[in-house]
Amino acid sequence: MATDDTQPADGTVYLVGSGPGDPELLTLKAKRLLEDADIVLHDKLPGPKIIDMLPDDGCIDVGKRAHGDRTPQWEINERLVELAREGKSVVRLKGGDSFVFGRGGEEATYLAEHGVPFEVVPAVTSAVAAPAVAGIPVTHRDHASSVSFVTGHEDPTKPESAVDWGALAATGGTIVVLMGVTRLPLYTEALREAGMDPDTPVALVERATWPGQQVATGTLETIVEARDEVDISPPAVTVIGGVAGTRESVVEFLRND
């Protein structure tokens, strides 16, 4: 079916975030839509517990393809339009929130361009939840009056990097890096070169709310070593700023772990 047809579709696409991974951190609306959907398109990022909850039929894993490749975004976009034109109620399920580094914005634009009604269902973003369950508030009156979210996917040593680490450091607020395990040495160095205090507390939270959650703490100078000692692997969230130091004072009474 051609996807350049501009006739409005009968079905609806729901751009639904699954939250950080604990099925109890799904919203009531996400749960209802997952139960009522004709079809759910997902990848592995919602985490094993939520993936296991999905019905075997009526689910398409768009994260995997033959030979280990990922389904390209344009193919997912076309699939969403086709299914909606068949009159289906379609849930596009993403890990975290669809509109925080989730490409939900691109999907929304494509759907609107092709006459497909859609609804956005916001979710608990891992950028807030991963620090929170480790006892770290991303803002705090004593430490940070702003917080910035950024991805660690880009190489900060490349001139075409869209992320200005110096400007992020200059805000004086908390910096939360998503998908930033591998490039941790590069951006912690970029922040130190930008003049950020090497003693700034840093925490890494791996698999927040998933089975096997792990936390490593240190400073801008020591966190790479701490990462390797604790053996932190993706997916993990990095929290940089005074707030990361608060975990130590609360962890004895924190019941999230």
Next chain:
Amino acid sequence: MATDDTQPADGTVYLVGSGPGDPELLTLKAKRLLEDADIVLHDKLPGPKIIDMLPDDGCIDVGKRAHGDRTPQWEINERLVELAREGKSVVRLKGGDSFVFGRGGEEATYLAEHGVPFEVVPAVTSAVAAPAVAGIPVTHRDHASSVSFVTGHEDPTKPESAVDWGALAATGGTIVVLMGVTRLPLYTEALREAGMDPDTPVALVERATWPGQQVATGTLETIVEARDEVDISPPAVTVIGGVAGTRESVVEFLRND
């Protein structure tokens, strides 16, 4: 009862965010804890629909006091400790997420200092959800590779302001301002003075997911006029950056409104 007693409490305090206001955007965990709690401490920020769901007994509104004052934070902290020491299961319910400008970090520290076990229950933050339900993703490959959250409570013309608007502008990412209706003229001017393009798209989303949701759009130069035309009042979220311009291209097919 003295709150400097360091003997561990028998009860537990749950620091629970209610999300932006739509009861369906509560997490499953928040709903379960609200149903099971011995007592819920809340203010008005969860919004009318969620407040109406709470049982009449077993609820304390800590937002209001005689003569229109708010209950001071130290008094809420002490109350939480006292209730937990009575062995109660206590929910401290906040609008949005407790750890995003919600003073949850201060409550966590106080609880730990006084030997009270606590659990953090992350929620859908209004900083992401308010733009999202208006069709605006806070990050987007074409527009923003970072997003910063800040409050509009502080006066940017005062030298003691902790918010560096120039640094936020320099990140090149989206800026989301919470509680920023009244001071909109001040910080939009601060951003223009910092060199941000006056044609940068800006959107205001009032009462996101509440009854009476309203949206106003404009640019860094025109948004104050747009605010007044649409009559945007608190509570509202301001989104500044290229992403705010995407609403126009999707709103015809957006089914959140």
